[in-house]
Amino acid sequence: xxxxxxxxALQDRLRGYAWLTAVAVGGLDDKEVIFVYTKHAVRxxxxxxxxxxxxxxxxxxxxxxxxxxxxxx
Numbered sequence: 726x727x728x729x730x731x732x733x734a735l736q737d738r739l740r741g742y743a744w745l746t747a748v749a750v751g752g753l754d755d756k757e758v759i760f761v762y763t764k765h766a767v768r769x770x771x772x773x774x775x776x777x778x779x780x781x782x783x784x785x786x787x788x789x790x791x792x793x794x795x796x797x798x
Contacts (some may be wrong), residue, residue: 731781732759746790758784765789 726734728750736748739761746762759780761772766789775785 726781728757728759728783731783735759735761735775735780735785753784753786756784758786761785761787762790763787 732748732750739745739748744763744765744767746764749760749762750757751760752758761775767787772787776787779785
């Protein structure tokens with residue numbers, strides 16, 4: 726599965742979690758990786774497994790971005 730399809734599948738899997746902000750594909754150290762952006766630090770078994778094992782053959786990095794709000798609010 727290509728990285729974009731894998732990222733979409735991961736977004737679908739994590740969609741119900743309140744801490745999830747977004748799932749995206751980006752580059753890190755000249756390699757494409759899946760980024761999972763969260764509203765706060767997350768410690769659970771599923772996230773720990775993603776960090777350790779990746780997703781569908783792709784590396785996964787967890788990034789905390791905090792709460793998002795519309796511009797000008």
